[in-house]
Amino acid sequence: MSNLEELGYSDWFKSRVDDEKIAAHGLARVISVHKDSYTVSKGKEEVFAELSGNLLYSTESASDLPTTGDWVYADFYDDDTHAIIYGVLPRKTLLKRKTAGKSVDFQLIAANIDVALIIQSLNDNFNLRRLERYLVMVNDSGIEPIILLSKCDLVSQEEIDEFKRSVLSIAPQTSVLEFSNLSRENIDSVTSLLKKGSSYCLLGSSGVGKTTLLNSIIGNEKFEVKSVSKKQSKGRHTTTSRQLVRLDNGAMIIDTPGMRELGNMVQDDGLDETFSEIVDLSHRCRFGNCSHTSEQGCAILAAIAAGDLSEHRYQNYLKMKREAEFNELSYSEKRKKDKNFGKLIKTILNDKQR
Numbered sequence: 001m002s003n004l005e006e007l008g009y010s011d012w013f014k015s016r017v018d019d020e021k022i023a024a025h026g027l028a029r030v031i032s033v034h035k036d037s038y039t040v041s042k043g044k045e046e047v048f049a050e051l052s053g054n055l056l057y058s059t060e061s062a063s064d065l066p067t068t069g070d071w072v073y074a075d076f077y078d079d080d081t082h083a084i085i086y087g088v089l090p091r092k093t094l095l096k097r098k099t100a101g102k103s104v105d106f107q108l109i110a111a112n113i114d115v116a117l118i119i120q121s122l123n124d125n126f127n128l129r130r131l132e133r134y135l136v137m138v139n140d141s142g143i144e145p146i147i148l149l150s151k152c153d154l155v156s157q158e159e160i161d162e163f164k165r166s167v168l169s170i171a172p173q174t175s176v177l178e179f180s181n182l183s184r185e186n187i188d189s190v191t192s193l194l195k196k197g198s199s200y201c202l203l204g205s206s207g208v209g210k211t212t213l214l215n216s217i218i219g220n221e222k223f224e225v226k227s228v229s230k231k232q233s234k235g236r237h238t239t240t241s242r243q244l245v246r247l248d249n250g251a252m253i254i255d256t257p258g259m260r261e262l263g264n265m266v267q268d269d270g271l272d273e274t275f276s277e278i279v280d281l282s283h284r285c286r287f288g289n290c291s292h293t294s295e296q297g298c299a300i301l302a303a304i305a306a307g308d309l310s311e312h313r314y315q316n317y318l319k320m321k322r323e324a325e326f327n328e329l330s331y332s333e334k335r336k337k338d339k340n341f342g343k344l345i346k347t348i349l350n351d352k353q354r
Contacts, residue, residue, distance in 0.1 A: 002043070003042060003044060004027060004029075004042060004043055006043055006197070006246075006250065007041065007042075007043055007246075007252070008029070008112065008197055008198070008199050009029070009071065010197075013089055016089060016090045018073075018089075021086065021087055022073070024073075024086075025073040025074060025086050025087075026042060026073070026076065027042065027071060027073065027074070027089075028040040028042045028047075028049070028071075028074040028085075029042075029069070029070070029071055029244070030067065030068055030069060030070045030072060030111075030244070031046050031243060032242065032244065033067055033068050033242065036050070037049065037050050038050065038051075038066060038085065039243075040072065040074055040083055040085070042076070042080075045080060047082065048082055048083070049074060049082070049083035049084065049085050050083075050084060050085070051065070051066075051084075051085050052084050052085060052086045054086070055085060055086055055087060062108075063096070063108060066085060066088050067109070067111050067242075068109075068110045068111070068242040068254055069111040069113060069244055069254060070088050070089070070091065070111045070112065071088070071112065072085045072086075072087065072088050072089065073085070073088075091111045092112045092142075093112060093114075093142050094108065094111050095108075095109040095110045095111070095113055095137065095138070095141045095143060095201065096108050096109055096137075097109060097137055109242065109256055110201050110242055110244075110254050110256070112199055113199050113200065113254070114144065114198045114199050114200065115144045115145075115193075115201075116141075116146070116203050117146050117190075117200055117202050117203065118131065118135070118138065118145055118146070118148065118204060119147075119150050119203065119204035119208045120147070120148075120150070120204060121149070121150045122149050122150065122151050122152055122154060122155045122159070122160065122163055122178065123155075125205055125207065125208055126149075126163060128166060128167070128170060128312075128313075129316045130205070131147070131167065131171075132170060132274060132275075132313070132316055132317075132320075135170075135171060135174075135274045136274045136320060137270060139270040139273040139274050140273075141270070145174055146174065146193060147167055147174055147175070147177075148176075148179060149163060149164070149176065149177070149179070150178075150181065150209040150213065151180060151181075151182075151209065152178035152179060152180045152185060163178075164176050164178070169310075170274075170313060177190065179213070181212040181213055181216050184216065187217070190213065191217050191249075194217070194247060194249060194253065195251055196249055196250030196251055197250055197251070198251055198252070199254070200252065200253040201242075201253065201254040201256055202214065202253065202256060203256055210255055210256070211255055214253065217247065217253070218245070218247065242255070242256050243255065271317070271320055271324060275313070277309070278314060278317050281300045281303055281309070282299070282300060283299075285298050285300070300314065
């Protein structure tokens with residue numbers, strides 16, 4: 001296995017390289033992203049890198065720039081101590097979320113992830129509605145989800161079983177595993193999930209134990225962790241950037257900052273997959289234009305009345321559906337404005353050079 005293959009360079013990427021760019025440049029994977037620079041690797045050392053001027057000024061959107069996990073065309077200089085990035089390979093998967101606040105834009109979290117480990121802790125942090133949002137984001141990206149329930153040492157086995165039943169009620173085909181960083185229960189089981197050559201990411205709110213789990217898997221306190229607020233049961237942000245870490249068993253894993261806001265961004269596919277039973281019910285309604293609000297013969301309302309569908313789950317689905325529809329229209333308009341602005345900047349730069 002070559003050094004690139006050890007970083008996850010598979011046949012999928014090999015079949016999608018640009019012949020001209022691969023003839024002119026080498027390949028590397030983005031290990032981490034900083035404000036104006038990057039860390040990349042071609043299989044051995046991690047090297048400081050920056051964007052070429054042409055890539056920087058020809059990019060029409062921030063989403064076209066490299067993110068952690070991306071494969072890029074790059075040239076290495078000064079005995080492989082510095083690199084210049086000239087382009088980004090097509091992405092197999094892209095994990096993204098809406099930016100916090102009212103801005104209609106999205107933030108790239110990581111690219112080319114095979115499996116997302118979604119963590120919720122078995123205390124006041126546990127929230128099925130938030131978990132649904134994570135599942136929508138992951139499913140929309142085409143990434144396999146695995147749900148990990150942390151801090152299982154704080155509750156009884158009966159409570160653990162009840163938590164797992166509630167998770168499986170909204171994600172019946174998803175693997176669910178409880179663990180404890182403190183007692184180390186099931187840490188080996190979590191580690192055994194991580195396969196050589198595959199890329200994983202840790203998702204979850206602050207304080208659920210993502211970074212502590214990563215330290216447990218690595219076997220040392222490589223990454224800083226902070227205690228959880230006792231008053232609010234809320235964690236304080238420790239991870240401030242996304243970094244791809246290579247494990248001894250050949251797997252790769254990315255820790256991510258805790259997310260204060262989980263907004264949806266044009267995620268109809270993820271919604272339909274996460275709430276598949278609601279979509280299936282909608283096809284059984286008596287009328288094709290059923291609004292699922294008051295009609296006779298509405299299969300969704302009948303399922304809620306019979307207790308087969310949670311009212312809270314259905315309302316969460318409607319809320320995310322409305323958000324997705326709003327963001328789809330708003331983002332399309334914003335993207336058009338960004339492209340027009342980019343063209344204006346290029347025109348100004350070209351005029352200056354004349």
